[in-house]
Amino acid sequence: MSQATHVLAITGASGMIGSSLSADLSDQGHTVIPLLRGTSQSDGSGVFWDPNEQGICDPQTLGGVDTIVHLAGENIAAGRWTAAQKQRIRVSRVQATRNLVRSLTQMDRPPATFICASAIGIYGDRGNEQLTESSDPGSGFLADVCRDWEDAAADAESAGMRVVCVRIGVVLSTQGGALSKMLTPFRFGLGGIVGNGTQYWSWIGLQDVVAVLQEAITNESLRGAVNAVSPNAVNNRQFTKVLGNVLNRPTIFPLPGFVAKLVLGEMAQDLLLSSARVVPEVLTQIGFRFRHADLESCLKHELHSSA
Template identity: 50%
Template sequence: MKFTYQEEIPDIGPEEVFDWHERPGALERLTPPWGNVEVLSRSGGIRDGGKISLRIKQGPTSFRWDLMHRDYVHGRQFRDEQISGPMKQWSHTHSFLPSGSSGTRAHDEIEMEPPLGLAGKALGPVFVKNELDRLFGFRYRRLSNDLARHRAYSDKKRLTVAITGASGLVGSSLRHFLTTGGHKVISLVRESSEVREGCVFWDPSTGVIDEKGLKEVDAVVHLAGAPIAAGRWTEARKRSIKQSRIRGTDLIARTLATMENGPRTLISSSAVGFYGNRGSDILNETMPVGGGFLADVCEDWENATVPAERAGIRVVKLRTGIVLSPQGGALGQMLLPFKMGAGGRLGSGKQYMSWIDLDDLIGMIYHALYEGSLSGVVNATAPTPVPNAAFTSALGRVLGRPTVLPVPSIAVKAVFGELGKEALLWGQRAIPQKALSSGFKFFSEGLEDSLRFQLGRMD
C-alpha cells in the first residue's frame, strides 16, 4: 500500500522546515496526543544510519518498533524504514520542496505492507488510510503552528530556559517545543540519580537547589506542583497540594533574587481557581481573589514569587484554566466515560469552564518569555469560556457519542467531596485580557476546534 500527503507552509523555506525536523523534540511534537508512544532509545538523529526504537501501546497490548534513517539530504529529505516491528514492510520518505517565492511544500510518502494473518486483515486499506489521515492532519497543523510561533521571534537570540515539572503534561510539551526552535532546556529534577547533562538538582522539601546550574539560564518556567485531582481532598492531601506549590515557588523566587547575573525572567504557574466560584461574572486579571481552598492556595502560590519581583526580576504569573489534551488533565480523565456514552453535564451545567488548548498554552509561555512588557498576573485561558453543559455537548459531538446522562450535584459531592464541589461544580469565566492586549494570537479560539485538533477528529 502506498499513501501520499502534502501541506503548503507559506513564508518559511525548506531548509528552515528541515532544520526543525532535525532538532531534538521533533518526533515528540509530531506524535499525536491520542497515541501512546514511548521512545526507548535513539542514536544518530535523522542522518543515514540513525536509529530509533519505540514502544507503542494500544489498549492492553504493546509492541516494539525499530526504525533506521537513510537517504538523508540536508534541507531536502530523509527516510525512515522499519528494521523490525508490527509491519511486514514500512518506509516513510519526508521531503521538503520549495513552494512559491519563499514557502515550503512538505511531502510525505509512505509505502507499507501489513503483517500476515488476522492482524494484517484488521489493518485493511480503509482503516490504514483513516488513521494516516488523522495523523497527518494533526502533524501538519502542529508543524505549521509551531513554525509560526518560532518565526515570530526569529530575530531574537535563542534562550536557555530552566523548567520545573519538565516531565509533566505541560512541561514535556514545552521542552520539546523549545528544543525544536533551537533553544536550550535545563530540567530541574528532584532525584540526584536523574542528574545528567541538561539537568539541575533541586529539592523544595529541603530547600536545596544547585544554583550554579542556573548561572547560564535566561529564564525559569516554574510548573511543578502536586496534582489537584488525584483523589479526594483529605487534610493530608490538601497540605501536599499547598506546600508543593508554595515551597517550590518560594525556593525558586528566593534563589533568583540572590543570584548575580542569573535568570531575569520567571514564569510561574497559578490557576483560575484564584477567583473562586464567580458564576457568569467576566473575570479579567484585575478581579480580586475569591473564596475556597483553591483560591487560598493560588493566592499564597502567587505571593511566593514576591522575593523575585522585589529583586527586579520580571515575573509572569499564569492563571491557567483547564488544559485540553487527551494525554492528561481533565480531558484525559473525561474521555473514557464519554466514549462509553456515559458523559453528561455536571450539576446544573451552568458553571463556566475556562479552558485553553495545550498548544496555545505552550505558545503563551513562549510569548511571555520574549515579551518584556508582559508581567504580573496573566489569565492563561482561551477567549471563549463556556458553561459545563456546552462543554459536555461539544465533547459529545466530537466523539460522536450521546451526552444525556447528567450527574447530579449531590452525586458529585458524594463521590469527590470538597474536590468535586470546587473543581467540578464551581466555575470561572476568565478572559485573557492581558495576553490579547500584548499581541498574543490564539490558534484555537473555539472549544470544538481545539477538541477536534487534540483528538484527531478534524473531518
C-alpha cells in the same frame, strides 16, 4: 518565539505542559535545563532542586540561565483532598516557590525572567461574572493556594527579575488533565452535564498554553498576572454538548452535584462545580492569536491528533 536563543531552566518539566513546552523550545534551538527533584528520572542533563527545603541545590550551577519557568506542583486531581493531600498541594506550590525564589536571589547574577504557573482557581466560584486579570481573587482552598503561590513568585521581583504569573485554565489535551479523564465515560455514551451545568469552564488547548508561556518568556512588556484561557469560555452544559457531538455520542447521563461530592469529596466542588468565566484580557490587548479559540476546533484537533 523570537529568533534570539534563550537558556531556560524548567521545573515540572516532565509534566503535561512542561514536556510539551520543553520539546517546542528545544526544537526552536533554545537550551532547556530540566530542574529535577530527587525522585525524577535523569539522563544527566538536568540540575537538581529540592522543592521542600533547599530550592536549587547549588544555585551557581544555573549561571547563564536567563529564564526560569516554574511549572512544578502536586497534581490537584491525583486523589481525594484529604488534609494530607491538601497540604501536599499547598506545600508543593507555595513553599516550593518560596524556596526556589530564595535560592535564585542568592545567585551572583539571577535570571532576568521568572515565569510561574498559576491557575484560574484563584478566582474561586464566581457564577457569570466576567473575570479579568484585574478582578479580585476569590475564596476557597484553591483560591487561597493560588494567591499565596503568586505572592511567593512576586518576591523574585526584589532581585530584579521580571515575574509573570500565568493563570492557566482547564487545559484540554488527550495527554492528561480533565479531558483525558472525561473521555472514557463519554466514549461509552455515559457522559452528561455535571451539577446543573450552568457553571463556566474556562478552557485552553495544550498548544495554546504552551504558546502563551513562550509569549511570557519573550514579551518583556508582560509582567504580573496573565489569564491563559481561550476567549470563549463555555458553561458545562455547552461543553458537554460539544464534546458529545465531536465524539458522536449521546450525553444523557447527568452527574448530580451531590453524587460528584460523594464520590470525589471537596475536590468536586472546586474542580467540577465551581464557575469561573475568565477573559484573556491581557492576551487580547497584546494581539495574541489563539490556534484554537473555539471549543469544537480545539476538541477536534486534540482527538484527531491522538487518534
